[in-house]
Amino acid sequence: MVDIIIGSIEPLGPPASKPGPGGALIEAELLHVRDPRQRIVGPLGRERRKQPRQDPYNGKVLTLLIPDSTTLPKDLDIKKYKVLIRFMRK
Secondary structure, eight states: OOOOOOOOOOOSSOOHHHHHHHHOOOEEEEEEEOOOOOOOOOTTBBBBBSOOOOOOOOOOOOOOEESSSGSTTTTTTTOOOOOOOOOOOO
């Protein structure tokens, strides 16, 4: 008999440190910066996106990479968390 396990296992070694309830600093890599979305009108004159959203005029959209996802909260959701960013030169 053969057991087939789909997924991944916990990494070997000491357990990784978990972020505290007050929020911890998490290092991220900035992958891309772009201007905010503009209104997208489909062929029938309706908004094509399922959730219409108006981005701020002076806003920027950042794409971030978090190298170690174990430092992120387990219940990460856009409705539950606010993100604060601090930039430092390399």
